[in-house]
Amino acid sequence: MLSSPPIFLAPLTNGRTVAARLGPHGWTALLACAAAATLPPIWVVLVVIAPLAEEVVFRRGLQELLLARAGTRRSAGVMANVVTALAFAAAHVATRDFASAALVALPALLLGAVYQRWRRLDICVGMHAAFNAVWLAA
Numbered sequence: 638m639l640s641s642p643p644i645f646l647a648p649l650t651n652g653r654t655v656a657a658r659l660g661p662h663g664w665t666a667l668l669a670c671a672a673a674a675t676l677p678p679i680w681v682v683l684v685v686i687a688p689l690a691e692e693v694v695f696r697r698g699l700q701e702l703l704l705a706r707a708g709t710r711r712s713a714g715v716m717a718n719v720v721t722a723l724a725f726a727a728a729h730v731a732t733r734d735f736a737s738a739a740l741v742a743l744p745a746l747l748l749g750a751v752y753q754r755w756r757r758l759d760i761c762v763g764m765h766a767a768f769n770a771v772w773l774a775a
Contacts, residue, residue: 683773688765695725695745696752696761704753718749744768 677686700721707713722745729738748761 680770680773683769684766688762688769691725691728692748692758692761692765695721695728696748697758699724700749700752714753718746718753721749722746 676682700717703717703720704714707717722742725745726738726740726742729741732738733741744765748764751764752758752761
């Protein structure tokens with residue numbers, strides 16, 4: 638006679654409890670619940686973590702690489718900004734519909750121009766955080 642898998646109760650940080658049966662895929666579900674319980678609030682992700690991570694990847698990473706290869710020609714710098722902004726928008730297709738993701742390219746062009754002018758990541762992260770805070774509040 639087969640018995641049903643045991644039930645595991647996982648207390649979450651928000652005061653709720655998740656019950657999971659530890660069957661063949663139960664540990665995966667349990668780990669997913671545990672990971673979800675420790676995620677920061679969405680505003681922290683959108684206003685702190687995402688701006689820092691995305692600006693490091695797209696400005697300090699991709700755009701800096703393209704600017705280094707472009708040389709001193711102004712048109713090459715503009716092309717580096719456009720390519721980076723398009724890559725930034727493409728990365729947002731995973732979390733938004735295509736039209737909304739495409740609109741992300743506009744502030745990305747501004748951030749790219751600021752980065753190209755001053756090469757200061759902190760300014761770009763601050764602007765990105767402000768853009769996200771306004772979007773989140775809307």
